[in-house]
Amino acid sequence: MTPILSLWTQPEPAKKSAPKCLSQRVLVVEDELLLGEIAAETLTDAGYEVFTAASAEEAEVMLRDMSVDLLFTDVDLGGQNGFELAQTALSLQPLLSIVFTSGRSRICYGMCRPLKVPFLAKPYRLADLVETVERALRATTTQ
Template sequence: MISFACAFPTLPAFSPRAAAETVLVVEDEAMVCELAAEALLDEGYRVLTAADADAAEDILARERVDLLFTDIDLARNTNGIALARRARQHWPNLPVVYTSGGRGHLAQADAVAESVFVPKPYRLSHLVALANGILRPNPHHA
């Protein structure tokens, strides 16, 4: 009888990872949305997308979301600033990252507390690093 225990190399113990963090990308430019979503997916995030604030609110009502990444000026005359405010009414600790190509900055008074603004064009690596810093902070740098 052959023992299969010795026939295969020893594999490291499998430790199930917690469910992947979910990022909601709200962007009405399809190519920009796709690129951002792909970069976050490649990093191991679960990614949901919406083209306007109404669709994003539908997603927020039925899905667990760990980070909201939203353009400010969205399709159908919807707005990422208003979206973030409404989301924070239900999830006060939801991290928010805003982006916009039409603005160079976002006034502190317009943004929800402790949010981040990233002007377009942004590097996908910067977006991923930002998501990692918010959702997967390195405990060694605390």
């Protein structure tokens, strides 16, 4: 007789091996703390080393002290906006990839498209977040 396993007694599924992006570092800048934590956790699960900041000013301090491969930032951050943060970030780290996100998708997408900078409209699916980050990092490494 085969025992019936409940959800609590079933073995955990095998974790996926971390992708090759393990050494890639992402800075998530989001003033909505819960959204920032969810994005950070998703990217960590995808194998990235992730740091978070709740404002552009906090992100600038971090960018002066450490190197990152990608900046994932909300456009509307309260004080300084994501576009201004991106300019400062690129002056500090010229090879940095950038992905913008915002709930004001029509306006922000229109601003990002001519710059050829990826834009992820809120609300976004977590799989789309990982795919957009991967695509942005691949584009940078192939240039």
